[in-house]
Amino acid sequence: xxxxxxxxxxxxxxxxxxxxxxxxxxxxxxxxxxxxxxxxxxxxxxxxxxxxxxxxxxxxxxxxxxxxxxxxxxxxxxxxxxxxxxxxxxxxxxxxxxxxxxxxxxxxxxxxxxxxxxxxxxxxxxxxxxxxxxxxxxxxxxxxxxxxxxxxxxxxxxxxxxxxxxxxxxxxxxxxxxxxxxxxxxxxxxxxxxxxxxxxxxxxxxxxxxxxxxxxxxxxxxxxxxxxxxxxxxxxxxxxxxxxxxxxxxxxxxxxxxxxxxxxxxxxxxxxxxxxxxxxxxxxxxxxxxxxxxxxxxxxxxxxxxxxxxxxxxxxxxxxxxxxxxxxxxxxxxxx
Amino acid sequence: xxxxxxxxxxxxxxxxxxxxxxxxxxxxxxxxxxxxxxxxxxxxxxxxxxxxxxxxxxxxxxxxxxxxxxxxxxxxxxxxxxxxxxxxxxxxxxxxxxxxxxxxxxxxxxxxxxxxxxxxxxxxxxxxxxxxxxxxxxxxxxxxxxxxxxxxxxxxxxxxxxxxxxxxxxxxxxxxxxxxxxxxxxxxxxxxxxxxxxxxxxxxxxxxxxxxxxxxxxxxxxxxxxxxxxxxxxxxxxxxxxxxxxxxxxxxxxxxxxxxxxxxxxxx
Numbered sequence: 001x002x003x004x005x006x007x008x009x010x011x012x013x014x015x016x017x018x019x020x021x022x023x024x025x026x027x028x029x030x031x032x033x034x035x036x037x038x039x040x041x042x043x044x045x046x047x048x049x050x051x052x053x054x055x056x057x058x059x060x061x062x063x064x065x066x067x068x069x070x071x072x073x074x075x076x077x078x079x080x081x082x083x084x085x086x087x088x089x090x091x092x093x094x095x096x097x098x099x100x101x102x103x104x105x106x107x108x109x110x111x112x113x114x115x116x117x118x119x120x121x122x123x124x125x126x127x128x129x130x131x132x133x134x135x136x137x138x139x140x141x142x143x144x145x146x147x148x149x150x151x152x153x154x155x156x157x158x159x160x161x162x163x164x165x166x167x168x169x170x171x172x173x174x175x176x177x178x179x180x181x182x183x184x185x186x187x188x189x190x191x192x193x194x195x196x197x198x199x200x201x202x203x204x205x206x207x208x209x210x211x212x213x214x215x216x217x218x219x220x221x222x223x224x225x226x227x228x229x230x231x232x233x234x235x236x237x238x239x240x241x242x243x244x245x246x247x248x249x250x251x252x253x254x255x256x257x258x259x260x261x262x263x264x265x266x267x268x269x270x271x272x273x274x275x276x277x278x279x280x281x282x283x284x285x286x287x288x289x290x291x292x293x294x295x296x297x298x299x300x301x302x303x304x305x306x307x308x309x310x311x312x313x314x315x316x317x318x319x320x321x322x323x324x325x326x327x328x329x330x331x332x333x334x335x336x
Numbered sequence: 337x338x339x340x341x342x343x344x345x346x347x348x349x350x351x352x353x354x355x356x357x358x359x360x361x362x363x364x365x366x367x368x369x370x371x372x373x374x375x376x377x378x379x380x381x382x383x384x385x386x387x388x389x390x391x392x393x394x395x396x397x398x399x400x401x402x403x404x405x406x407x408x409x410x411x412x413x414x415x416x417x418x419x420x421x422x423x424x425x426x427x428x429x430x431x432x433x434x435x436x437x438x439x440x441x442x443x444x445x446x447x448x449x450x451x452x453x454x455x456x457x458x459x460x461x462x463x464x465x466x467x468x469x470x471x472x473x474x475x476x477x478x479x480x481x482x483x484x485x486x487x488x489x490x491x492x493x494x495x496x497x498x499x500x501x502x503x504x505x506x507x508x509x510x511x512x513x514x515x516x517x518x519x520x521x522x523x524x525x526x527x528x529x530x531x532x533x534x535x536x537x538x539x540x541x542x543x544x545x546x547x548x549x550x551x552x553x554x555x556x557x558x559x560x561x562x563x564x565x566x567x568x569x570x571x572x573x574x575x576x577x578x579x580x581x582x583x584x585x586x587x588x589x590x591x592x593x594x595x596x597x598x599x600x601x602x603x604x
Contacts (some may be wrong), residue, residue: 009448110430120584223440225427229420232389232495235413235441282426317343 004038008283015284019291023073026295029063030069030302058146067197069298071259072315074200074207075192075264076297078256080289081214083267085249088221088282089242096267097253100158100193103262104165105135108256111184112173113258129256132250135161155331190316192301195259210252211290217241225280250286263297263316263321270296270331338365339401340497340529341386346395348381349552353488355381357553359395363546365496368523369531370540373550376572379419379533380501382550386531387418387425389500399497411442411463417495419486421502428473431485436459457492462489464518480511487518497529498522504536510537516543537591541565541583549573 046058055107079097086095086102097103109131113124141159173184186195220241223231232238256263270293271285278284297315300322304315341363346593348356358377363369371379385397388404397404399415407415417438427439437462439453449457461467464484469477474485482501491499497523500519504512516539534540540547540561547564549556551573551574557564570591577599585591 007449007454090425126518149506219440219443219445222447223437225424226437227420227422227424229384229387229389229418232409233413233416233418233420233499234389234437235408235410237409280429281433 006236008281011278011281012284012287015278016287016291019295023291023295023298026298027069028071030072030298031065031304034060034065050236052125056117058289063197067195067200068192068201070197071192071195072297073294074204074302075256075260075263076293076295076315077211077253077290078207079263079266080293080296081267081286082249082253084271084282084285084289085214085221085245086267087271089245091225093272094155094268094327095266097249098262098264098267099155099162099327100139101161102132102136102139102250102253103257103264104136104162104169106132106250106257107188107262108165108168108172109134109254110258113171113330114184115176124258128254131249132254132257133179135165135219136246136250166244186314188316189214189314190261190319191264192260193312198261205253206255207252210248211286213248214245215283215286217245218286221245221282222280254292261314261316264320265327266293266319267298268327268330269319269323272326279289294308317331339363339365340399341369341531342367342396342401343386344397344398346382346385346392346397347544348378348385348390348393350381350511355553356378356385359553360542361548361555361558363529363531365529366523367529368543369471369529370544370546371533371548371550372535372537372540373530373548375554377550377573378553378554379550382530383418383501383533388414389418394440400491410441413478413493414440415495415545416497417490417493419490419498419500419503421487421505425467425482428475430470430473430475431466431477431488431502432457432461432470434474434485435489435492436559438506441493456494459490463491463522465514480507480514482508483511484518487515491522497531499534500530502535504534504539512539519543523573537565538569538583539573541588541590542585552587557582561588565591585589 012157041059043061046054046061082097082102083095086097086100087093087309089095106128110124110128112131116123116127118127119126139157139161144162169188185193220231220236223234224241228238228292270289274292276287278288297319300318301312301315304318305312307313339362341361341424343359343361346356346359347354358365359382371382373379376586381390385392386399388407388409389403399407399412404412407506416593427431436453436457437447438454439449440447442451461470464487466481466488469481469485474482477485487500487503490500498519503515503519509513519530519532520543523530537577544561546558547561548558549564565580567578570580572580578592579592580589581592581596582588
């Protein structure tokens with residue numbers, strides 16, 4: 001009777017495979033395109049056959065573009081997954097790390113760490129994590145749990161937290177008088193350029209752990225969509241799952257923010273798009289968000305690098321230009 | 337007969353306001369047990385206590401002779417299934433997917449169903465008569481259809497006790513009877529103990545083996561419909577004039593609320 005619908009395991013596998021394929025394509029374009037392009041064919045040979053024909057291009061690709069593209073993929077994956085988790089947890093389609101102010105809180109923590117002269121890892125990552133947890137607590141206290149489920153009160157809380165965060169960020173920036181100012185401003189709008197492969201490896205290892213943890217909880221997220229009581233009556237330990245989800249998500253978002261700055265609306269665009277295509281099952285959506293979010297961010301970064309004729313623009317510009325209209329559309333639709 | 341639920345001197349208060357006050361009752365295995373009472377009498381709180389969502393503050397609550405605090409959530413979920421009053425359905429799961437979620441307490445963390453789980457889900461879909469809906473999305477169903485899907489999910493959990501919080505509220509007459517018939521069938525064919533909160537006294541009279549009448553968190557009366565649904569106890573609980581006579585269907589009480597205009601004229 002119902003055996004025509006493919007089993008969940010099959011669906012998880014083919015969706016993941018498809019998204020992985022998309023990610024590979026995006027990776028290839030991310031690495032091969034840029035201000036110095038040697039033609040697709042040359043780069044194909046360079047990547048896959050180790051053709052050392054052009055040492056400059058080789059250096060650009062492996063030392064600059066490759067870590068940068070990987071970082072973009074990690075950031076996209078984290079923020080998409082963060083959006084997915086918050087949407088399930090708060091039962092609100094508009095929830096997203098940036099809109100909720102979690103990213104802003106991480107940024108405060110990160111800037112504080114930078115000003116104090118901490119190293120990027122683990123120093124700045126930890127202050128960023130502290131910042132994200134602090135905003136999360138602030139949000140939860142402000143909206144005292146239940147009202148957070150409603151669109152308007154969630155948005156208002158988020159807007160206020162964000163405004164507060166921006167004020168503090170500006171305050172911190174104007175208190176420092178040194179040359180790091182410009183780099184902080186640029187980083188705030190989202191920036192993948194200040195990174196080397198070693199940092200990406202560390203970040204990748206940390207984030208991978210979070211991805212696996214969240215994937216393990218994906219079925220609990222499904223059950224929690226049916227409400228607290230229903231989930232509990234099906235054996236979900238709501239408290240433990242909620243706390244784990246919140247901490248893991250804030251942690252990975254803050255780690256990403258401390259490396260790449262503020263990238264808005266990614267967590268809105270990707271989960272909604274994927275939910276539309278693949279349905280509401282989180283066991284499918286978690287891997288799809290990780291892989292698809294990565295691919296999306298690589299493409300956004302590619303646009304940011306290549307659209308402008310003079311240097312490059314922050315990638316946050318691109319993500320906001322795509323995401324903000326979608327946000328308005330979703331808000332209007334859910335208000336009906 | 338074995339007891340399914342045994343409650344001894346259970347109390348629960350919400351911010352110093354007692355919601356349940358010294359409740360003692362026992363539900364035999366295979367009983368159709370219906371909790372009635374006016375709004376705010378503690379029916380839902382009692383239901384939440386039995387389903388393990390609220391921890392009892394004072395007193396004991398035993399499910400199959402074991403204190404509820406000694407069960408893990410998963411073990412309890414294999415014994416009892418809950419159909420809550422409100423289930424948010426803003427996510428487009430298909431009916432089959434939704435019913436299959438009932439297998440979660442038996443499955444691993446990711447809830448990947450085995451062949452037998454899919455078979456159990458199909459059986460409970462057929463049992464509840466919703467096989468024609470199995471490919472539809474739950475957010476596109478009518479209230480009555482949706483309620484049967486929720487019940488199907490609870491049955492898929494293979495519980496010994498099924499707990500329902502006002503399953504017939506806001507349904508039309510035909511769906512009300514369908515849901516109640518379904519519960520009777522579940523009880524008769526599978527020996528499942530049914531515990532239900534209901535606002536509809538007449539449905540309770542027609543289907544219930546045992547009724548429990550609550551008011552202000554206290555038990556007013558419990559027993560067979562004949563014992564509980566008398567003029568005296570009902571007036572005490574609801575504080576309005578009610579007419580109690582025999583149902584034309586058989587030997588069970590029928591309760592009619594009396595509108596004010598009939599009272600003032602005849603001086604009842």
